Amino acid sequence: MSGGASDLFGALPEPPLPDGMRLLRGYADSADLAPLLAAIAEAAPFRFMTTRGGARLAAAMTNCGDCGWVTDRRGYRYESRDPETAQPWPPMPVPMRSLAVAAAGEAGYPGYDPDTCLINRYAIGAGMGLHQDSDEAEFTSPVVSVSLGLPATFLVGGETRSTKPKPLAVVNGDVVVFGGLARLLFHGIRPVKVGHDARFGPFRYNLTFRRARA
Template sequence: MQDELFPESWQRPVQQLSPGITLLPGLALEEEKQIWQDVQAVLQQAALRQMQTPGGRTMSVSMSNCGALGWVSGHGGYRYSPTDPDSGLAWPAMPPRLAMLASQWAAAAGFNGFDSNACLINCYVPGCRMSLHQDRDERDFSQPIVTLSLGLPARFMLGGIQRNDACQIIPLIHGDVLVFGGPARLCFHGIMPLTAGAHPLLGSRRISLTFRRA
């Protein structure tokens, strides 16, 4: 069962899914433990929490941030903030290793010079999902989005520029990096409900790190 959930990364080549969208399978595996240690250190300073949508609904996914800016949601809308609304303090600094890796991963997908100043940390447990949406709260759409998947496998929904465009389903497993930018920067995307399981490092959850230039 473990082999079915987590196939060997070297059996899956780099995939150019469409112009501007690249899947880099298993690219983070060599540093998975150090990355997870960095994430845990951030979460000790800014705990995961379920934010509210502008309409007052509670999101199923738990979130936190690190970097100069953090993505937040609430009655005031979706936005970036330099401070954690729960504590009033600045978000934890982005660990240098994570910032360096995000830049390297972006370059591997053809986006050189990516300098992330915001990392959104999402935590999914079985049953959690993320509905189709665009990442459009950033100021500079010339910069890509870089997402690292850790823990349980996910089914990533990738649509087009219009909400009703057809979606393709992309399996993402522990250590995979997905980069999208250029003509795909504003593609709708989301995560299907997470299936139950257990990962040897993270247990019964999936953590995604989404690096952005806010």
């Protein structure tokens, strides 16, 4: 079972977050989101994408919305259609979009209008190295990141990859919003530890809402 951040990571104080970043503890209701994720995955199944160099990413991915983030030998980009099915990505469910818009407003970014949601599925032992969300057409809109399932350690880096990141514990239902001065900070996820969530099993899911197109 997944628990609270203090139960799983020790009773440590929350680290100070950079300007432009907010952590909304328990803001998302996983009970409402679970069936929506299942429907998205049925239409556009999770898959392991590869980088331009041919390396397989550790997290399985899918998308919903007007476009979806993809990577292959051609590099990182957004596509209107799922390259595996040649069909449009599933529409972004209204409750998911409403959650992202509300979270952005709570974090100080009113008028948020996401057009895509990248969904990562992390198995036990999977993580993601430090990277920027920099494939979008504009960076005035924040990124809204929703954690579901198993807990993880979100790494908050700096403006360069060499900056030592600070760990931030995230658990089921937590939402991290980063925009403004934090929009292009490097960030990542430490490998997910062994566990089992009552609703999502041995996985961590991350919903990343973005405004990909100008």
